[in-house]
Structure formats: C-alpha cells, structure tokens
Amino acid sequence: MKATLKSNTSIQDHSIYDVIISGAGPVGLFLACELALAKCSVLILEKAEDPHSPLKQLPFGVRGLSAPTIEALYRRGLLKKLEVHKRLKNPHQNAGQGVRRQVGHFAGIPFHEGDIDTSQWKYRLPSSTETSLISEMAELETVLANRAEVLGVEIRRGHAINGFHQTVGEVTVQAGNQFFKSKWLVGCDGSRSVVRKAGGFEFAGTEPEFTGYSTLLDLTDPEKLSPGRNVTSRGMYMQSRPGYVLLQDFDGGVFHHSKKPITLEHVQEVLRRISNTDVTISALHIATTWTDRARQATTYRNGRVLLAGDAAHIHSPLGGQGLNLGLGDAMNLGWKLAATIQKKAPEDLLDSYCAERHPIGAQVLDWSRAQVAIMKPEPEARALYAIVRDLMNTSDGATYFAGKVWGINIHYNLGGDHFLAGRSVPDFEFEDGTTIGDLMHDGQGILLDFDRNTSLKTLLNKYGGQIKYISSSAKEQLGLSAVLIRPDGIIAWAADSDPDRSELQKAVVRWFT
Known part of the structure; x- marks a missing residue:
C-alpha cells in the first residue's frame, strides 16, 4: 500500500526496526511490550506530544478490565502495578449489599453477584485472577509505557504518521518530514486510524443511533436525578458520582457529527428532556461526545501492515469492552509477529491473528448493537428490555451475561477434541505456591507435564528452547495429564491421560515452529 510521501526528504533514522507501531495508547504500548519481550526492536510513533489528558483520568478515564485482560497483565507481572482498583469502588454499580450487589450490566440492566453460578465455569480455579477490575486510562498507559521503556522500546511523541509505502521486504513510514523504516507496521492509532485509511482497509459496519455525552458539571438540584443508570422513554442518563453525568440521546448521532460546541445550555436541554425533570446545571467543566457507530476492518492484515485495537474495530463503550x-x-x-520476524514460525502464522481475533471483534460489535437496540425509546425496545431484565434475574441468565461481559468464555477454534483447546489456561497452583501465571512472565510457551512423561520432554528438544518444559504436580490438575500453552496463555493442546505424542507434535508444529 502507498500513501503520498514527500520525495524531497531523506531517511532520518537509518536503522531498520523490526516493528513500527502507530499509537502510544494502551494497545500500542502493550503490543510493544510483547514484541520487546521477545527481543524485537520496536519504535512507537505517537501524534500527541503530551500523554497526559483529563479525559484519561478519573472519572472520564475509568475503564473496566475483564478477565482476559486481567489474566494477560497478571501473566506478564504487570497486574501488581495497578493501584486504582484497590481504592476505587466501581462507579457504574448501584448501591447494593451481599447477593444483591450489582457487579455488571447489559444495556443498563444490572446482574447481581448472588445470581451468578460460578460452578458453571469449572476450569476457573481458586487461584484465578478476578473476573473484573477498575482501572483508568492514565494508569494503564503509565504502567505500560514504563514497562516498554525498560524493555528498550523507543517512543517518539509528537510524531503523527502521514503515510507509508510498503514493499515485499519492508515498510517506509513518514511522520512529518521524517522517514523511518521497519519490517512491519502496526496501526494502533484509534478509530480515525491513519494507517487503516492509508492502507486501504475496508471498514464495514453500521451508523450510529445516538449521541453519547460524558460530562463533568455542577447541579443546583442533583436530588432531582435518580441514582445509577436510568433508561427512560427518551434515552438514558447516569450519575455515577456527584457531577459526573453520562447521557444517551437517540438523535442518530447528529449532534456528535455536527461538530457544534458543547455548551451548558445544550447539555441542560438534553438532560432535562431525557430525565423528564427541570434539573439545573450551574457550571459545565468538561464535556465530550461519542456515538455507537460500529465498524470493523474486513481483514486485520494487508501485506506488512496490520491493525489492532480501535484501528481495527469501533463500537459504543456500552459494557466497557473496547x-x-x-x-x-x-x-x-x-x-506471532515476533516468531515470524525471528523466523521461528512460517509467515502464515500471522494469518491466524485475523482468523482468531476477527470473530471475537464481530461478537463484541453485535453485543454492543444488541444493547443499543433494547435501549431505544420505542415500545418494541421497551418490550425486549423487560424480557431481557427478567432473564437476567435468573441464575442461568445472570451467569450467561456475566460470562459474556467478563470474557470468561472466549474461545479460539484451534481444532482438536479437548474442551480446553483454544481456551485460557487455568491458573494452576503448584505445591510450592507458584502458579502458571507466575511462570509466564518471560512470554514463552510452556509444556506442562503433570505425569512427568519424559518422552514429551524429548519431543521438545529439537525446538531449541522455544517452549519451556515444566514437570510438576498441581494442587488441582482438573484430571489433565499434559497441557501445551501458547505464549499468550491459550491452550494449544491438552490431554487427560496417555498423551498422544503425534497430536502434541502437530500442535507444536502448528503454533511454534
């Protein structure tokens, strides 16, 4: 792919990086950490000169972390560096105690702790991480940026990518008047991704139903608004903490796209109309808008250019899954990219990135659309809302929705007959108190051999240490004999008894060689 590049400017940096990443948000930073952990040279180009913004801090920057994210941070030794969740109660929860404590929602409909049957998640062990935690964008970026710099990642801020040109063997990237070369380019540059647009990726999807508002304001009479999340006949409003008000106005996204200034008078009119009160705003400190536009790149790879995060998919923030x-x-x-660069895997391993992640992205987009559909101020939507609310007040319903919201049941189709193949590895705890998560900080694959079958270890010898062999008993082994774990914590192969070496070898060849 080719974007317009200035021909009168020379290459400013003569080194060729393994990977250039566009965007120093959490996704770009985390990807850089993963690549650098595998000894790849990485350059991040970020358009913003200053990483700090009030929109990244509480309350605007609040983010809910789901089980796969918490596990990923834990497996890289980063979870212990997060502090916000230790002092902050989830601001999106209504007050509640015991079994009626709200622990999540779908379209504003709460599900409660006491209704969730965790026994249905039989592979989540007592040593497992939390299913959800609260963090903030500023905290995540700080932790990940510090980690990236320790690993040798180069971060250049104030370098907005203008375009790029790729050949069979490399990518030349332009940022302002400077040019940089790399073997691969990854766009992690958000919903308006320059990499996606310049790369000619198709971005298919649906247009918005509403304009959303996130506001920090002072109310003369806050008691006129009901606490928590309120879906009304005209939209939705939520005051999760004094002065922090979220709104959804089903205007088809017209105001958001109008680029009009967000004034106190406009926000007050929308708030009064949606809440059906005469509440008065005395001061508007910060306000931003967003929509439920839902789009996804039809492929995440075009030659030596890849997409991740919002550059690959956008949707409303309902449910906090973006x-x-x-x-x-x-x-x-x-x-996968690191193994490809280091020729430890064939290049077609990268095809599995889109094959595995695109369906997950499509599911999240549909999940978002479904929430919008039952929140519309229409009689048909009100009827669906009531039905879903009744379902969520049952044990099976609450368990289903919690599993979806928290990402408990994410599964990649890797083939094979074992239930665990393609799922996140349980956090096995060994007799000395060490867990499998503790052993994954180096980002290597693991063959976990509970039965101490030395023939399995022999099979790995020819792969030059790419996969760690661990032979040990765990406090709870779930009836398993051996487990092959990918570097991302996904089980590539598992056996309950008498491991079939030929099947293990196929799994090793497929994912690691």
Missing part, C-alpha cells in the same frame, strides 16, 4: 478487545488483539498478535 479496551479489553484491543488488549486481547495485542496479546494475540505479539508473540
């Missing part, structure tokens, strides 16, 4: 989806992309792509 960040988690992007970090999942990074965890899936990192080890």
